[in-house]
Amino acid sequence: MARANEVEFYPATFEERQGVHDRGLKPEYFKYACAGCGSITQARIVASARRPDATRNLWCLCNCGEPTCFVSSDRGVLSQSPSPLVFAAGKDWPEDLAKLYDEAAVTYSAGAYTAASMVCRKVLMACACEEGEADGKSFLDYVDFISGKVLTFPKAKTAIDKIRGIGNDANHEIAFVSRGDATTSLRIVKYMLDTIYSLPAA
Numbered sequence: 724m725a726r727a728n729e730v731e732f733y734p735a736t737f738e739e740r741q742g743v744h745d746r747g748l749k750p751e752y753f754k755y756a757c758a759g760c761g762s763i764t765q766a767r768i769v770a771s772a773r774r775p776d777a778t779r780n781l782w783c784l785c786n787c788g789e790p791t792c793f794v795s796s797d798r799g800v801l802s803q804s805p806s807p808l809v810f811a812a813g814k815d816w817p818e819d820l821a822k823l824y825d826e827a828a829v830t831y832s833a834g835a836y837t838a839a840s841m842v843c844r845k846v847l848m849a850c851a852c853e854e855g856e857a858d859g860k861s862f863l864d865y866v867d868f869i870s871g872k873v874l875t876f877p878k879a880k881t882a883i884d885k886i887r888g889i890g891n892d893a894n895h896e897i898a899f900v901s902r903g904d905a906t907t908s909l910r911i912v913k914y915m916l917d918t919i920y921s922l923p924a925a
């Protein structure tokens with residue numbers, strides 16, 4: 724039986740068998756941010772294949788054991804799956820808020836920026852309720868509660884106000900959120916929760 728991280732190959736054609744046995748292929752490595760362990764890794768390229776459009780598929784294996792697939796061209800990496808997480812919840816945050824924020828982070832890394840921003844709005848509303856505001860109010864009421872009763876210094880209000888308009892759509896039209904605005908949402912909510920929950924625990 725193969726040991727952990729020892730690769731077993733399944734050559735299907737004569738040329739593939741020849742590549743493995745006769746052509747003396749050497750190990751190759753590829754540097755990237757691994758979604759599995761969160762570190763910058765110099766991982767083994769386990770296999771590669773040319774695609775019909777002359778780009779390449781790369782299959783890589785990190786030391787942590789998690790695989791990652793790339794599509795690359797002469798100009799560099801075109802896609803990475805799974806994408807590395809850019810944001811993560813703080814360890815001192817209430818459990819449900821942390822879990823919900825991590826869902827927003829996964830959604831953001833998958834490129835679903837509108838969905839990520841909607842989850843961020845939900846995190847802010849749940850945070851306001853956690854801090855004592857009543858249930859069933861509007862998103863803007865909860866923003867006012869946070870900047871009026873929880874994080875009351877003026878510079879916090881300026882920052883938190885940026886989140887008001889992001890993904891703020893009417894029922895009959897969908898306000899798609901750009902990558903830049905989604906980044907602002909994730910960042911502001913993270914700073915907000917860090918100040919409310921992580922700073923007092925430091």
Ligand SMILES: [Zn+2]
Nearest residue numbers: 757760785787
């Ligand atoms: Zn890894």
